[in-house]
Amino acid sequence: MTIESKKYTISKTLTRNIERPSVGLIVLNTDFTFERDFVRMYTDQKPNYDFYFNRIHFANPMTPESLAAIGDDLTEAAALILPNYDLDLVVFNCTSSSSIVGDEAIELAIHESKPTAKVLSTSQAVVANFKARGFKKISVLTPYSEEVSSLLRGYLERNGVEMVSSMHMDMSDDRDVAMLPADEIISAAKAAIHEDADAIFISCTAMRSAEIIPEIEAAIGKPVFTSNQATFDQISKIINQINN
Numbered sequence: 001m002t003i004e005s006k007k008y009t010i011s012k013t014l015t016r017n018i019e020r021p022s023v024g025l026i027v028l029n030t031d032f033t034f035e036r037d038f039v040r041m042y043t044d045q046k047p048n049y050d051f052y053f054n055r056i057h058f059a060n061p062m063t064p065e066s067l068a069a070i071g072d073d074l075t076e077a078a079a080l081i082l083p084n085y086d087l088d089l090v091v092f093n094c095t096s097s098s099s100i101v102g103d104e105a106i107e108l109a110i111h112e113s114k115p116t117a118k119v120l121s122t123s124q125a126v127v128a129n130f131k132a133r134g135f136k137k138i139s140v141l142t143p144y145s146e147e148v149s150s151l152l153r154g155y156l157e158r159n160g161v162e163m164v165s166s167m168h169m170d171m172s173d174d175r176d177v178a179m180l181p182a183d184e185i186i187s188a189a190k191a192a193i194h195e196d197a198d199a200i201f202i203s204c205t206a207m208r209s210a211e212i213i214p215e216i217e218a219a220i221g222k223p224v225f226t227s228n229q230a231t232f233d234q235i236s237k238i239i240n241q242i243n244n
Contacts, residue, residue, distance in 0.1 A: 021049040021088040021242050023235060024081035024114070026074065027205070029055040032178035034093050034205040037228040041210075045232075049088070049239045054081045061172035062144055064100060064151060071101035071109060079113035088242055090114050091235060092121045095203045095227045096148050099123040099155035118238055122205060122231050123152070127159040129230035132237075133223070135199045139165040141192040142203040143177040146170070152203060165194035177206040185209050189216045189224070199223040205231070 027034045035053060042051065056077040058070055078090050090110045092098050098106060098121035107119040130138065140156070140163050142149045149168040156163065169188065171177055185207065193200050199222055202209040209216065210228040217224050 021239050022082070022086075023049050023051045023239070024078060024087045024090040024117070025051055025053045026056050026077045026081075026090065026092045027053055028058040028070070028094055028097075028174065030058050030060060030174050031093070031206050032175065033208050034228055037205075037208075037210045038232060041229070041232045045236070047236050047239060048243055049235075052081050052087075054078075058094075058097075058174075060174065062096065062148055062174055063172075064148060067094070067097040067148065068100050070094065070097045071105055074101075074106060074109035075112040078110045078117075081114075087114050087117045089235065089238055090117045090119055091231065092119075093205050093228075093231060095122040095126065095205060096142075096144055096152055099152045100148075102155075118242075120231070120234060120238060122227050123155055125231040125234035126201060126203075126225070126227060127156065127161060128234045128237075129225050130156075130161050130201070132233075133199070133225065135223070137162045137164045137197050139163070139167070139192050139194045139197040139200045140203065141167050141169075141188055141200060143169040143171045143174075143180070143207055144204070145172065164196045165192065167192035174204070174206040177204055178208060180207060182208070182212045182215065185212065186216055186219050189220055193220045193222060197222065199225060202226045 054077050056073050092106055106121050110119045146168050205227045209226045213224045
């Protein structure tokens with residue numbers, strides 16, 4: 001049977017739906033965890049914004065040099081999130097890399113392709129969460145080498161975070177970080193917490209710590225904040241400011 005296909009003529013001018021803010025999320029191509037954590041928290045809290053992921057190249061092992069190199073690809077990674085469309089917020093999701101690349105360099109790189117967007121990194125979100133929750137002193141637990149951990153501590157100190165203890169796991173592959181079981185993370189947190197700390201910060205977007213915060217808090221008797229939880233909380237605060 002032969003049919004004739006007819007053309008439908010659109011009668012109205014197409015316009016972008018801008019009722020909800022848009023958030024672009026840049027995630028390492030080796031990260032098993034961030035998207036899973038983010039979608040879980042988004043589903044639970046139902047915030048008023050839309051989000052779009054893109055992956056950025058990273059080559060293990062986790063060294064200061066390899067983590068710094070991620071910064072070279074931020075402009076393109078941001079550009080590929082809804083190309084030629086503006087975003088309200090672009091977030092670079094990697095604690096160690098963002099602390100090494102630095103706030104100014106990250107903002108400049110992202111603004112090359114998304115000039116009107118607000119910019120947030122995980123390390124910035126961690127500092128903001130520390131201050132918003134009124135902590136004075138914290139313990140820090142990282143999966144990194146001591147060399148990478150010391151650079152993160154330097155970033156936190158420069159931004160007003162006081163630490164009373166630090167523990168690192170000396171892992172070199174962030175894919176392995178995502179495989180740490182819950183009981184191992186809880187055991188590490190118990191070993192890392194200092195009696196003088198108000199809370200413990202567990203670093204790395206790849207570590208599956210955000211989903212077991214209540215269990216860790218029960219084990220150590222103190223508040224816990226993590227890279228992915230802090231980032232989600234800070235995104236929500238920025239979007240609330242935009243919506244208001």
